[in-house]
Amino acid sequence: MSKYEVVIGLEVHVQLNTKTKIFCNCPTSFGDEPNTNTCPTCLGLPGALPVMNKEAVKKAVMFGKAVNAKINKISTFERKNYFYPDLPKGYQISQFVVPIVENGEIFLDNGKKIGITRAHLEEDAGKNIHEGDVSKVDLNRAGTPLLEIVSEPDMRSSDEAIEYLKKLHAIVRYLGISDANMQEGSFRCDANVSVRPKGQKEFGTRVEIKNLNSFRFIKQAIEYEIERHIEAYEYDEYEDEVVQETRLFDTKSGETKSMRGKEESADYRYFPDPDLLPLEVPDEFFDIEIPELPHEKKQRYMEEYKLKEYDAGVLTSEPELAKFFEKMIELGVEPNAANRWLAIELLGRLNKAGISIENSPVSAQKLALIAIREKEAVISGAGGKKVLDLLMEEDIEVDEAIEKLGLKQVSDEGAIEKIVDEVLSANEDKVAEYKAGKEKLFGFFVGQVMKASKGKANPQIVNKILKEKLS
Numbered sequence: 001m002s003k004y005e006v007v008i009g010l011e012v013h014v015q016l017n018t019k020t021k022i023f024c025n026c027p028t029s030f031g032d033e034p035n036t037n038t039c040p041t042c043l044g045l046p047g048a049l050p051v052m053n054k055e056a057v058k059k060a061v062m063f064g065k066a067v068n069a070k071i072n073k074i075s076t077f078e079r080k081n082y083f084y085p086d087l088p089k090g091y092q093i094s095q096f097v098v099p100i101v102e103n104g105e106i107f108l109d110n111g112k113k114i115g116i117t118r119a120h121l122e123e124d125a126g127k128n129i130h131e132g133d134v135s136k137v138d139l140n141r142a143g144t145p146l147l148e149i150v151s152e153p154d155m156r157s158s159d160e161a162i163e164y165l166k167k168l169h170a171i172v173r174y175l176g177i178s179d180a181n182m183q184e185g186s187f188r189c190d191a192n193v194s195v196r197p198k199g200q201k202e203f204g205t206r207v208e209i210k211n212l213n214s215f216r217f218i219k220q221a222i223e224y225e226i227e228r229h230i231e232a233y234e235y236d237e238y239e240d241e242v243v244q245e246t247r248l249f250d251t252k253s254g255e256t257k258s259m260r261g262k263e264e265s266a267d268y269r270y271f272p273d274p275d276l277l278p279l280e281v282p283d284e285f286f287d288i289e290i291p292e293l294p295h296e297k298k299q300r301y302m303e304e305y306k307l308k309e310y311d312a313g314v315l316t317s318e319p320e321l322a323k324f325f326e327k328m329i330e331l332g333v334e335p336n337a338a339n340r341w342l343a344i345e346l347l348g349r350l351n352k353a354g355i356s357i358e359n360s361p362v363s364a365q366k367l368a369l370i371a372i373r374e375k376e377a378v379i380s381g382a383g384g385k386k387v388l389d390l391l392m393e394e395d396i397e398v399d400e401a402i403e404k405l406g407l408k409q410v411s412d413e414g415a416i417e418k419i420v421d422e423v424l425s426a427n428e429d430k431v432a433e434y435k436a437g438k439e440k441l442f443g444f445f446v447g448q449v450m451k452a453s454k455g456k457a458n459p460q461i462v463n464k465i466l467k468e469k470l471s
């Protein structure tokens with residue numbers, strides 16, 4: 001590995017969450033009856049004309065602002081010609097000569113810059129569905145707006161590629177321009193991978209792995225491909241084994257397989273779409289305010305809430321998580337306690353159960369109340385975890401759960417003093433030893449009092465009273 005250098009560039013297709021398609025008024029909803037969300041335009045019928053969706057333009061501009069890119073006042077639409085059953089026109093309308101967004105950047109945690117060459121608007125194709133011997137075409141997706149985001153070949157490992165993708169994923173979700181649901185294909189990635197001996201100026205032969213839709217598969221596919229290239233170098237078979245082509249990742253075998261020779265842009269016979277004027281971005285779009293971005297929020301959490309970099313990174317990794325955290329703060333929970341209850345306790349339980357934060361059975365209000373009851377010493381930290389366990393299973397209120405589990409701590413000083421007196425008089429020998437200087441016996445007394453109270457005595461009060469009695 002140390003003899004070689006990996007070069008990775010990524011193309012990400014993001015489905016923009018506009019209500020209607022990019023060039024017609026059909027809805028973009030997912031999962032409807034096949035071919036119901038169609039019209040002459042997205043069916044590609046002769047004579048039907050495309051009309052640009054302004055919302056799609058606005059969302060592309062928002063993305064451009066978020067990655068510090070140049071937004072072109074004028075951009076153009078071209079026809080990209082190829083034939084697929086799910087592409088009824090025989091061409092896809094895309095931006096080739098001048099994209100709406102150019103020259104952006106995203107920074108990895110270590111400060112490394114990954115360049116974004118361009119982001120352009122285009123229409124999605126339909127879907128081919130294969131059932132046994134029969135293949136069917138569903139054109140509901142045809143014409144859904146896509147933003148294709150093309151990176152520079154700046155990544156040098158699968159880890160860097162995944163970090164870049166996760167940052168990109170978080171940015172589009174924070175902007176609210178896409179649900180970026182990877183299972184439903186609203187955020188999918190093509191990876192361009194090549195390997196060269198260290199020190200070589202020219203890039204190695206590039207292969208493209210198509211249509212990856214989970215972070216885990218993307219990592220596996222890239223790593224498989226890197227290994228295949230290095231092996232080819234080592235066995236002196238590079239020229240034969242590694243050819244410029246498009247490959248598919250087989251999620252079952254964990255291998256990539258040749259799909260077809262890679263087309264060059266000339267193969268698509270791009271030409272200006274005569275049905276669409278050049279796109280002029282309205283002036284007011286240049287002044288659109290965009291929401292706080294993940295890296296900005298992370299910085300703010302570190303400064304305002306004094307959270308560690310790692311914790312701030314976890315809490316801001318998804319907009320829903322940050323919203324949950326901020327709700328807890330709003331309800332009066334201290335930042336460190338909110339972080340502990342949310343990032344460690346709740347997320348740990350959700351991950352184990354395979355539930356996302358959006359579908360958490362425990363709301364921010366309930367989790368905040370657990371933290372508050374702990375602070376008030378109504379329950380102990382350990383008690384709070386038991387309450388949370390119960391809330392994961394049952395839809396009940398926090399105080400109800402505390403009652404049900406019998407976790408209410410005894411904070412009545414008189415009651416605790418009584419137990420302390422009993423413990424001390426039952427252990428007169430140890431008290432004498434303590435007073436003679438064996439101070440580590442203090443823990444023994446605390447333990448005995450807690451035991452006698454069946455774990456319900458408030459430990460802070462136990463400590464206080466013991467100290468008074470033993471001094």
Ligand SMILES: [Zn+2]
Nearest residue numbers: 024026039042
């Ligand atoms: Zn339509």
